[in-house]
Amino acid sequence: MAVNTFTLNGELVSASPGATVLEAARENGVEIPTLCELEGLSNIGACRLCLVEIAGSPRLQPACVTATTEGMEVRTDSERLRQYRRMILELLFAERNHVCPVCVANGHCELQSRAIDNGMEFVRFPYQHPDLPVDITHARFGIDHNRCILCTRCVRVCDEIEGAHTWDVAGRGTGSRVITDLNQPWGDATTCTTCGKCVEACPTGAIFRKGSSAGEMEHQRDRIRFIADARSKREWTP
Amino acid sequence: MSSESNAGNARPGRTVTIDPVTRLEGHAKITLHLDNEGRVADARFHITEFRGFEKFCEGRPLWEMPGITARICGICPVSHLLASAKAGDRILAVAIPRSAEKLRRLMNLGQILQSHALSFFHLSAPDLLLGMDSDPASRNVFGLMNAEPELARSGIRLRQFGQEIIEALGGNKIHPSWAVPGGVREPLNSEAGERLKARLPEALETVNGALDLFRKIASRFEEEANALGDFPSLFMGLVAEDGSWEHYDGKIRFVDADGTVVGDGLDPGDYRSFIGEATENWSYLKFPYYKPRGYPDGIYRVGPLARLNICERMGTPRADEAWAEFRKNGGGRPVSSSFHYHHARLVEMLAAVERIGILLDDPELVSEPFRAEAGINRLTGVGVSEAPRGTLFHDYTVDRHGILQKVNLIIATGQNNLAMNRTVLQAAQHYIRGSTIPEGLLNRIEAGVRAFDPCLSCSTHAFGQMPMRVALFGPEGERLDERTRD
Amino acid sequence: MNAPATESSSQTAGILFIGYGNELRGDDGAGRRLVDRIESQKWDNVDTLSVGQLTPDLAARLANRSLVVFADALAAPGPRATVQVDPVKPVSSPARSHHCTPGTLLALAERLYRAAPVAAVITIPGQCFDWNENLSGRASANVQIALNAAEKMIQAWQVESID
Known part of the structure; x- marks a missing residue:
């Protein structure tokens, strides 16, 4: 089966095709905080808590609705992300x-x-x-x-x-x-x-x-x- | 909070204001009004009221009320918890499981014990043991510790015992609402039960020791007993069906100064039919009175003194003896001096310890179920409990789904408001001579108010502090004298 | 039971934080919020106690402590009032009511239990003391400042203790 290979927090990982960043991160044991997501339901990216950094994209992307692509570089934890997440929670x-x-x-x-x-x-x-x-x-x-x-x-x-x-x-x-x-x-x-x-x-x-x-x-x-x-x-x- | 609070009052004469300096808007101050002859004509004890809190509860589901109201007060949370849960029982229209009632009773006894222990050992004992004319700088719990360190320590342990009962049942802060409409959430676990049982002998010994001590010193305070709120009034409280002392359920009884039962078998739920609430333009607080007697003749006292005056026995052997001895102070009639609140608290502590022992041995304490399930079957409900300071009413109105529409709380300290005014007045009339404020008067007023153990901490924790500012005003409103005590 | 006293598990630790105030009166609960935060962060060797008010029986909880830190709200602060940490000395003045001050509590502990902890009080300026369960913006910012101050204090204390 073909897989996507991409970089997650500096490490090369693989994900099944069509998997979202959130799913791929979970498969690889990386936790991304979520609130509106619930397993069994569709994802809508409403709460923005699962925002991640993707190299080459100036904007943060919600991991629950962003598909993995071959060669992408994803960062799930940084001071900037932590700040945004705290701000979302405070709001x-x-x-x-x-x-x-x-x-x-x-x-x-x-x-x-x-x-x-x-x-x-x-x-x-x-x-x-x-x-x-x-x-x-x-x-x-x-x-x-x-x-x-x-x-x-x-x-x-x-x-x-x-x-x-x-x-x-x-x-x-x-x-x-x-x-x-x-x-x-x-x-x-x-x-x-x-x-x-x-x-x-x-x-x-x-x-x-x-x-x-x-x-x-x-x-x-x-x-x-x-x-x-x-x-x-x-x-x-x- | 200003000392010139009487400025808008056209009354001629001077005003003595004893004004506790508190840090927030709520306050409890005492003003004395002198007539032109320099005699004390009137006394007013001002207390913060509850309105804001009642508004705060409106719109919440009924089931959340015990948890919310238990947080009103750091001194008597259990009283609010139980009164609130009982108001909920009435709205669900259920008879709660017997085990739940017993568990609630156990918690209330723990509460009475811890609250009375604090009052007696740490607030009253210095006045009693060191004498009211002793230097205020040493007439306090520190002076007491120097004189009787073990007494102070055993008082702390007794209070901890009461607290442990509450915590063994109510748990930690994750579950602030242990009592719920319909019953309780958890029984007492057997391990905690055994631990508490093991502490009973020491608790009993401490209470007995305090009673012995009180007997020894009581004769020294005949003057105080006569000058400290010794006046005729009604007494009100809950009494059990068989006429014995009650703290959780039962019916309301009113007894007059001669000991005649003037109202009996009254349903707390009908309190509006027998308790009126007067208002005065100088106080935010309501002035409850017994309706058939009118205002202010319907003045009544609640709390330990009242509970012991209205009942026919305590219902446990040691407490029955102590009660009979206590009632001798009245010479065949109710005990009328507010000074005897102290003694009454000791008798109640003894009853609490005995009853805790009986409950801890009761197998029904752990028999399921603990909670009755029901929907909203009535739109109004009144819950009542005997708080350490007296009868507490929670009166709720809900919509048909259980959302609070209206909340009315009648608290013990509010019901004793008139009596505290009378007590202060009496002390002032006895001790004030001329236009200066004798140090002894401050001591007596303080002790007079303290006899009721008023709880002023309901609104913020700072209210418990009572440093006093005393100002003396002439007939034209000019300041003649001022005294401050921190 | 929330209202009387809730204490973290260990009884033997050297440091105790006591936050007090009424959480139903807005910022009056700031001291308790501070110790709640400390409790949730599980600081080493630190116990916490969150109470409505200081009562004399708490003296027993001060026994065997090396450091006791009280946390209280400051009502009606001036516009420039900041979080303050002050030492507390035993004060043998009358406890006239159900409420003790940190100083009187310390004196009680000293006389009754021979406890002589070093003590400090953190005061957290608040803004709104109405019936309300949330902290005002100013008070929550001050709780954070107080938390940092407490953390530094504990670090310094532990370094000193090792020396």
């Missing part, structure tokens, strides 16, 4: 109201973990303190927009795996929000099958099982990959 924290100590996902939150892993020391940007609602009209689940980072994993899992497409994004810029059906309360969204895949996919405490108190919301994010594999590859072993 995410400043944009909405993330209050870790009382959050249902405290200790099980990907945003929190990325902030720690990437040495996000403080937030340079003014907190926006937007006034956002919590929707717990659904019988079993709730969405707290204060904690949403607009990664759209919920939108993709609902569309691509469940096939219901209950979730979508409305609004522009800082006014963007995930919505259910035609921007109706979740409890009134007739397309929702109550499958709970969006709950498992959510990286933060934004989508949660109702009744959760602080730190109780553990997402089983690998369930999404399991279902995707079961469907596409007819494999049922986790």
Whole structure:
């Protein structure tokens, strides 16, 4: 089988054709931080956390949607990248109201973990303190927009795996929000099958099982990959 | 926070302002109003209020409230945790599992123990053991340590024991909300249970030692007992179905100064029907009163003194004896002097230690389930618990999905507000002669307020500090005298 | 339980950081944020304690420590106030309430447990003390400055201890 050979952080590595930089890096044991990416779902490059440097390109490229090419030179870690990643995380924290100590996902939150892993020391940007609602009209689940980072994993899992497409994004810029059906309360969204895949996919405490108190919301994010594999590859072993 | 706070008041006469200098906008200051004859006519004890916090909670899901409210106060987090979870129980309309109730009780006993230990051994004991007229420079916990170092150390260990109970149940900071609407999240693990049991004998010994000490010195304080908030008032608190001491559940009882039960079997959930909340233009704080008696005649006290005055027994052998001895101070009627709050705290510590021992041996403590599951079945719910300082109410209104629409908290220190004013007034009337401020008065006011162990740390940690600034104003508002104590 | 006291595992280490303040009052929690950060970075030989306020019983936790560093927020700072590190000496003045100062706590530890650690307090100027769980921009920047200061202090301390 033909492979692409390229340079990853100064070392020659190979990748299967069509593999993204992110996939090739993982195959070679190199970690690139991600947030909007979830195995089993399509990639959209929304969060920009996986930005990498590619020799010859003045712009940073998101590893999750950049295909490997023969002879490319990729750098996944540099002071410049670390700075950008920290800035992205700071902006995410400043944009909405993330209050870790009382959050249902405290200790099980990907945003929190990325902030720690990437040495996000403080937030340079003014907190926006937007006034956002919590929707717990659904019988079993709730969405707290204060904690949403607009990664759209919920939108993709609902569309691509469940096939219901209950979730979508409305609004522009800082006014963007995930919505259910035609921007109706979740409890009134007739397309929702109550499958709970969006709950498992959510990286933060934004989508949660109702009744959760602080730190109780553990997402089983690998369930999404399991279902995707079961469907596409007819494999049922986790 | 200015000493001229009375400037807008047209009252003739002088004003003595005892003004704790705190670093934030909240404050607790004491003002005394003198009439033209130089007699103390009125006393006002000002405390910061809670409004901001209540607004802060609105819009949150019900299930998150225990975790949020437990963070109001570093001194009595458990009281808020339990009152909040109980308000949630009511909104879910569930009877929580028996094991969960017992576990919550265990935690509340740990809380009462740690809070009373701090109050008695470190705040009150210096006044009591060293005498209230001793030099303030040494009449403090340091003077106490020089005189009784082992007492101070055992007090610390007792407080740690209470804290350990709380931490054994509630865990570390990853899980601030151990009690949840419907029950609790985790039982006590058996290893922690054994560790706590092993510490019981020492705790008992410490409390008994403190009671012995108190007996020895109590006679020295007859003047204080008479001048420190000895006035008729109602007493309010929870009482168990069988009339014994209660700290977690039960019904509300009001007893008057003669010991007559004037209100009994009252559902805490109906508190609005029997507790009124008056407002005064000079204070942000509400003034709760017993409705049938009107305002301000419906003045009532809550906390250890009240709980011991309304109950018929403690319910455990050693505490029952100590309670009977305590009640002798009242000579057949409720004990009316606020000075006896100190004694009441000791009796409650004894009851707490005994009850902790009983609970730790209870097999039901570890029998599942620990949490009832339910949805929103009512739109309002009132949770109540006996905090170390008195009855605490959390009153929530939610929408049909469980989002908080309205939050009302009635805290113990607020309910004792009127009584603290009376206590300060009484001390001032007893000790003020002329237009200067005697050092002894400051000591008495401080001790008078301290008897209630008011917790002013609810808003920021700085509120606990009470350095005092005392200013004396003439009839025209001119400053005659000023004293500061850090 | 969040509110009473949370302490990292080891009891025997020589250095203790105590952050105190109310995290629900915005920048008042800056001292606690600092020790949370130290705790998450797992500094060698350093224990941390995060509390709502300093209470007398904490004196027992000072026993056997060689260095104790308090971290507190500074409310109503002047516009040019900066993060400050000051030595703390035992202060035998009255503890009149539930709240101790670093100095009184130190004096308690000295008298009751013969503990005589070197002590310092880091004050972190804040800006907003309203009901709010986030730090203001100024306070978060100051927490970072305080973290650097603490790191340098610990390095210097450990070098000195070896000598």
